[in-house]
Amino acid sequence: MPTLAVMNEENVTKGQSSGSSLHGPSTKEGADDLQTKSAVLHRSLKHDPLRVVSAEGHYLRLSNGQNIFDATGGAAVACLGHGNKRVRQAVMEQMDRVSYCHSLFYGTAAAEGLAKLLTASTDGEMVRAFFISSGSEAVEAALKLARQYHLEQKPSQPERKHFIARQQSYHGTTLGALAVGGHVARREMFEPILSINSSRVSPCFAYRGLRTVLEHESAYVRRLEAELEAEFQRVGPNTVAAFIAEPVVGAALGCVPAAKGYFQAVRRVCDKHGALLIFDEVMCGAGRIGPEPTERFSNPLHAWQDPLIGVAPDIMAMGKGLGAGYMPIAAMLANKKVIEALQHGTGAFSHGQTYQGHPLACQAALEVQRIIADDDLVANVRKQGVLLGSLLREKLSTHPAVGDIRGKGLFWAIEFVSNKATKEPFESTEAVAMGVHELGMQDPYNISIYPGTGTVDGRRGDHVILAPAYNINEIDVRHVVDVTDQVVKQFFRKYTDMSLKTRLVNGSW
Known part of the structure; x- marks a missing residue:
């Protein structure tokens, strides 16, 4: 028998959508438009998505009349929710000044203001910012800057062309970012055209990385440090340009x-061999994990400022929460050491894009960051994040299909397993994560829960x-957890493959 996820797609194929399915033609508002096959190259060519006709606060109104609670901000993007009037006004005012100018010839107050705000937020660790349109582009720029840094050093080190990342990592979908990352499924089709100048070590993933429940975290970190050191030695320490990782994956x-202590260990290895450290904060940055204040960073914004991380990178990438989805924007920031190498060399970063430093995007992001600061939202992320995590564990930690609940700030995940004792995952063909997402999108749940796959081996x-x-409040946090709890329990209750039921242990159905 098919799983629920497959059954949903079959219903869509037969045209049985009544507003309770994620895909397919609508029978309500906007139905006439959707009866015709879309001209857009959507994520799937097998069905057209329902259209969002309006959005406000935490809710997306779909073309079939549903109001979906956006519990993921898309992909951790809409950090202020939808329809923020301050951001809209800021963009309109910028449009009255200048909407576009070419960054080779001109600068704008919007780009300068955003750059100064971001560099100031690092207490001088980062000294320059480069603005592009997506996280993938930010990582591409970071890789190119790392390479150029080694060429511009005195003496030049042209042999440094290798990048080390981690398995089960994702740093973007452009060819350079895809090549350095370790997302097996996304790499597979394009392997023949990806750069071979990269390799990967184990991720810092305690749930699956600790050898036994008795292994101490410090011993685990030492083991990972030794593995990284061994990889430097394997490829040749003087060939490594940089190590790249997400502070919170x-x-x-x-x-x-x-x-x-993990990133302190990583920094030791990089410094020992003269390699740069790149942090990909595209998803986890800009306040998303609610970094804890320290004596130095009383109002931390970046994930690396949290005591859990404890070290500053040489180059970092930002995205998603930077502009909250109001405009496409991402950023690459670099420290003084890197910038000075270029200043004393060619005097320029050998990279540029048409929409680099786009005035409207920079102004939108600048206003987003001002709102985060003015409303002390990172503090709210910390507060509501504690509640979110504790409620998820209270509701779901004993469920037979829930292996782990983890996260920080307003960034939490639930990992599903077919056997809690062995941590055995479901097979990829069973589409568990997507099935949970699709069920959540249906009535009566009406919630967006972001699915992810390849957690164990890619x-x-x-x-x-x-x-x-x-800016979520306690009432809405409780709503998110209550509905998520219902969705997870209902999904596995209605799961139609009986062979899977027999594999689930430590619980009853």
Whole structure:
């Protein structure tokens, strides 16, 4: 018998949508438009998505009349929710000034203001910012800057062309970012055209990385440090340009915080061999994990400022929460060491794009960051994040299909397993994470829960992510958890493959 996820797609194919399915033609508002096959190259060519006709606060109104609670902000993007009037007004005012100018010839107050705000937020660790349109582009720029840094050093080190990342990592979908990342499924089709100048070590993933329940976290960190050192030695320490990692892993593993001391160990290895450290904060940055204040960073914004991370990168990438989805924007920031190498060399970063430093995008992001600061939203992320995590564990930690609940701030994931004792994942063909997402999108749940796959080995392993807006309140947090709890329990209750039921242990159906 098919799983629920497959059954949903079959219903859509037969045209049985009544507004309770994620895909297919609508019978309500906007139905006439959707009866014709879309001209857009959507994520899927097998069905057209329902259309969003309006959005406000935490809710998306769909073309079939549903109001969906956006518990993920898309992909951890809409950190202020939808329809923020301050951002809209800021963009309109910028449009009255200038909507576009070419960054080769001109600068704007919007780009300058955003750059100064972001560099100031690092207490001088980062000294320059480069603005592009997506996280993938930010990572591409970071890789190119790392390479150029080594060429511009005195003496030049042209042999440094290798990048080390981590398995089950994702750093973007452009060819350079895809090549350095370790997302097996997304790499597979394009392997023949990807750069071979990269390799990967184990992620810092305590749930699956600890050898036994008795292994201490510090011993685990030492083991990972030794593995990284061995990889440097294998490829040749003087050939490594940089190590790249997400401080808190996002979609690839599902909101995995690093073990205490891990990034200090990584920094030791990089510094020992003259390699740069790149942090990909596209998903986990801009306040998303609610970094804890320290004596130095009383109002932290970046994930690396949290004591859990404890080290600053040489280059970092930002995205998603930077502009909250109001405009396409991402950023690459670099420290003084890197910038000075270029200043004393060619005097320029050998990279540029048409929409680099786009005035409307920069102004939107600048206003988003001002709102986050003015409303003290990172503090709210910390507060509501504690509640979100504790409620998820209270409701779901004993469920037979829930292996782990993890996260930080407003960035939490639930990993599903077919056997809690062995942590055995479901097979990828069973589409568990997508099935949970699709059920959540149906009446009476009406909630968006972000699905992720490949958690275990790049192919197998399912998790879902919750990443609501920073201005969420306690009532809405409880709503998100209550509905998520209902969706998860209903999904596995109605799961139609009886062979799977027999594999689930430590619980009853």
